[in-house]
Amino acid sequence: MPYKNKTVLITRSKEQSADFIELLQNNSFEIVLLPLIEFQSINYSELKSLFKDDLSFEWIIFTSHNAVNYFFKTVSPKNIKGIKIAAVGKKTAESLRNFGVKTDFFPSDFTAETLGNEIPVLPNEKVFIPHSALSTNNLIEQLQNKNALVETLAIYDNQAVKYSKEELDKILNKPIDFITFTSGSCVKAYINNNIHLPNAKIICIGPSTAKVAAENNLEVAAIPNEFTIEGMVDEIKKLS
Numbered sequence: 001m002p003y004k005n006k007t008v009l010i011t012r013s014k015e016q017s018a019d020f021i022e023l024l025q026n027n028s029f030e031i032v033l034l035p036l037i038e039f040q041s042i043n044y045s046e047l048k049s050l051f052k053d054d055l056s057f058e059w060i061i062f063t064s065h066n067a068v069n070y071f072f073k074t075v076s077p078k079n080i081k082g083i084k085i086a087a088v089g090k091k092t093a094e095s096l097r098n099f100g101v102k103t104d105f106f107p108s109d110f111t112a113e114t115l116g117n118e119i120p121v122l123p124n125e126k127v128f129i130p131h132s133a134l135s136t137n138n139l140i141e142q143l144q145n146k147n148a149l150v151e152t153l154a155i156y157d158n159q160a161v162k163y164s165k166e167e168l169d170k171i172l173n174k175p176i177d178f179i180t181f182t183s184g185s186c187v188k189a190y191i192n193n194n195i196h197l198p199n200a201k202i203i204c205i206g207p208s209t210a211k212v213a214a215e216n217n218l219e220v221a222a223i224p225n226e227f228t229i230e231g232m233v234d235e236i237k238k239l240s
Contacts, residue, residue, distance in 0.1 A: 005030070006029050006030065006177045006178065006236075006240050007029070007030040007031070007032055007174060007175065007176050007177050007178070008024050008029045008030070008031055008032070008176075008177065008178045008179075008180060008236060009032045009034055009172075009176045009178065009179045009180060009197070009200065010024075010031060010032070010033050010034070010035075010180055011034055011035070011036045011037075011179065011180060011181055011182070011186040011189070011190060012035065012036075012037070012180075012182045012183070012186060013035050013037050013038050013039055013158070014033075014035045014038070015039065016065070016066070016182070017033065017035070019229060020180070020182075020229045021033075023229060023230065023233050024233060024236075027233060027237065029236070030174075032171060032172065032174070032176060033171075034163075034168075034171050034172070035161055036160065036161050036185075036186045036189035036190055036193070037158045037159065037160055037161060037183070037185045037186055037189055038158065038159055038161055039066060039070075039156050039157070039158050039159075040156065040157055040158075040159070041070055041073060041074070041155065041156055042133060042154060042155060042156060042157050043153055043154060043155055044074055046153060047071070047074045047075060047130070047153055047155050048074050048075065050128070050151075050153070051075045051079045051080065052079075056126065056128070057083055057126045057127060057128040057151070058083065058084060058121075058122075058125040058126050058127065059083065059084045059085075059086060059119075059121060059125060059126070059127040059128070059148075060080060060083055060084075060085055060086070060127075060128045060129075060130070061086045061087075061088075061115065061119070061127060061128070061129045061139070062085070062086065062087050062088065062092050062095075062096065062130070063088045063092070063112050063115070063129070063131060063135070063139070064088065064092060064131075064132070065091055065092055065095045066132065066156055067092075067130045067131060067132070067155065067156070068087075068092060068095040068096055068099070069095065070130070070155045070156040071130045071155060072099045072101075074155070077099050077100050077101050080101070084104040084105070085101060085102065085103050085104050085105075086103070086104065086105040086106065086115060086119050087103045087105075087106045088106065088107070088110055088111070088112055088115050089106055089107075089110030089227065089228070090106070090110070090228070091228055091229075092106070093106055105118075105119055105120065107119070110206075110226065110227045110228070111206065111207075111208075111227070112138075112139045113138060113139070113142070115139065116138065116139045116142030116143060117142065119143075121143060121146050121148045122146075122148075123146065123147035123148070124147060124148070124149060125148050125149065126148075126149045126151070127143055127148045127149065127150045127151070128150075128151050128152070128153075129150065129151075129152045129153075130152075130153055130155045131152060131153070131154055131155070132154060132156055132157065132158060133154040133156070133157040133158075134157070134158060134185060135154070140152060158183075158185050160185070160188065160189035160192055161189060162192070162193065163193050168193065168195060172195070172197070175199070176197050176199075176200040177200060177201065177240070178200060178201050178202075178203055178221075178236050178239070179197060179200045179201070179202045179203070180203050180205075180232055180236075181202065181203070181204045181205065181209050181213060182204075182205045182209065182229070182232075183205070183209055184208060184209050184211075184212035186209075187204075187209060187212040187213050187216060187218065188212065188216070191216045191218075201221035201222070201239055202218055202219065202220050202221050203220075203221060203222050203223075203224075203232050203235050203236055203239075204220050204222075204223050205223075205224070205227050205228070205229070205231075205232055206223060206224075206227035207223060210223050221235075221239060222235035222236075222238070222239060223235075
């Protein structure tokens with residue numbers, strides 16, 4: 001068990017952490033859970049009304065596992081028959097499969113920017129993008145440059161979790177070797193909670209998360225080539 005004395009801090013939401021926990025435990029890492037964000041559904045009725053007619057759009061683009069889950073909490077897979085589905089990567093496509101939905105397109109590199117460049121959307125095709133209330137990317141502009149008709153809706157929001165000093169002292173009661181960030185929101189919540197773990201190596205899931213870390217003066221030790229939790233665990237193993 002080469003990694004059993006190494007401790008990894010998971011900062012993503014509780015509802016997203018099960019696979020990450022299992023993966024790390026299978027590699028004999030010790031785990032500390034510190035969920036720094038939590039999610040909630042928003043704009044439920046607006047989303048439902050958009051999909052009364054199952055041919056409202058030619059494409060739906062899912063840029064995250066959360067977008068998939070919160071979309072299908074409101075819309076039945078039966079209501080999107082005939083619509084082409086794009087997913088930002090394999091994990092998002094896997095989430096879609098769990099709802100019995102086949103992915104028609106995902107990009108060569110698991111980022112929204114590459115998706116926007118590569119997706120075969122035709123001029124005047126109607127595209128719908130469900131997203132987080134905090135989402136910021138160039139995908140809309142990229143699609144509009146292809147003369148697509150783009151409609152978006154924030155369908156979930158994430159709130160930072162605030163901890164007292166006493167709560168943090170209780171949770172962070174052992175040396176932490178690695179901090180994992182799977183979103184910029186987790187990074188910001190880490191900063192806002194005044195957490196200081198200077199001896200821990202920071203692993204970010206992708207470049208956009210790493211950018212937020214750098215903007216907050218956090219040194220990033222590694223970003224995986226494939227922007228997945230599996231890729232993150234591989235980087236942790238290399239650095240252990």
